[in-house]
Amino acid sequence: MGLLDELDKVLKPHSHRLNENLATQGNLIHGRLEGIQNAVDDLGRPDFGDHWFRIPLRGKLAAEPIELGTVPMNEVWAVQAIAINGQVLKTPAFTLQGSGAIVFAAEKEKNEYQNISGNIVFMPGERVELIPAAEGVFAATISIIRRQIPDIPRRAQMGHSAERIEATNTHEPSRDVIESRTGQYVEPAPETHSEVGEPPLAVPSVDPTQP
Numbered sequence: 001m002g003l004l005d006e007l008d009k010v011l012k013p014h015s016h017r018l019n020e021n022l023a024t025q026g027n028l029i030h031g032r033l034e035g036i037q038n039a040v041d042d043l044g045r046p047d048f049g050d051h052w053f054r055i056p057l058r059g060k061l062a063a064e065p066i067e068l069g070t071v072p073m074n075e076v077w078a079v080q081a082i083a084i085n086g087q088v089l090k091t092p093a094f095t096l097q098g099s100g101a102i103v104f105a106a107e108k109e110k111n112e113y114q115n116i117s118g119n120i121v122f123m124p125g126e127r128v129e130l131i132p133a134a135e136g137v138f139a140a141t142i143s144i145i146r147r148q149i150p151d152i153p154r155r156a157q158m159g160h161s162a163e164r165i166e167a168t169n170t171h172e173p174s175r176d177v178i179e180s181r182t183g184q185y186v187e188p189a190p191e192t193h194s195e196v197g198e199p200p201l202a203v204p205s206v207d208p209t210q211p
Contacts, residue, residue: 050145050146050147051145051146051147051148052143052144052145052146053077053143053144053145053146054141054142054143054144055068055069055128055141055142055144056140056141057130057138057139057140057141057142058138058139059137059138060135060136060137060138061130061132061135061136061137061138062132062135063092063132063133063134063135064132065097065129065130065131066129066130066131066132067127067128067129068128068129068130068142069127069128070125070126070127070128071122071123071125071126071128072124073124073125074124074148074149075124075146075147075148075149076121076122076123076124076146076147076149077121077122077128077144077145077146077147078118078120078121078144078145078147079103079104079116079118079119079120079121079122079142079143079144080115080116080117080118080143080144080145081113081114081115081116081117081142081143082096082104082106082113082114082116082140082143083112083113083114083140083141083143084106084110084111084112084113084114084139084140085111085139085140086106086108086109086110086111086138086139086140087109087110087111088111088139089136089138089139090108090109090136090137091106091108091109091110091136091137091138091139091140092108092109092132092133092134092135093106093107093132093133093134094106094130094131094132094133094138095130095133096120096128096129096130096131096142097128097129097130097131098122098123098126098127098128098129099126099127103120103122104116104120106140108133118145122144124149
């Protein structure tokens with residue numbers, strides 16, 4: 001039996017177990033990549049399946065922070081457009097804030113349509129606030145898409161299945177056979193001691209039991 005045959009016999013059980021572990025981890029990685037791909041595809045342009053949401057600003061508002069809403073924890077609000085009709089109504093300047101951070105600022109007495117296209121985003125749990133610079137009459141609309149955060153299935157790694165956690169004998173009993181140059185090794189017989197002696201003891205001619 002050659003050296004390569006011996007190495008193959010020794011390493012074959014271990015390589016088989018390693019291939020099983022690699023296959024299991026590969027399936028988990030492919031599952032996570034598929035979930036990421038689905039989440040990225042869901043962040044495309046607006047479509048009929050999106051949840052549109054408009055926040056109208058109408059009437060006389062005081063010069064104080066006004067909470068327009070709070071983003072649910074399972075949503076992201078993407079601002080699509082802000083339309084302002086403020087020249088005729090003398091709308092004062094105002095800012096739009098998310099949890100205290102300014103995300104949009106409008107000039108006073110201006111007619112405009114800002115196509116934001118989702119570049120302003122309110123994250124889960126943020127408060128959306130309107131901060132007028134002065135008291136005045138507002139005529140504006142904020143168009144928002146309420147993005148639902150996708151529920152990405154996560155495959156829990158519960159370990160190997162039952163047949164894989166059972167004890168596996170990676171020891172080849174055939175390797176216990178010790179072979180000599182001349183063939184099968186044979187255990188020598190136990191050493192014996194001669195009770196006759198060398199040379200043989202002489203048989204006595206006189207019987208000591210006789211008088």
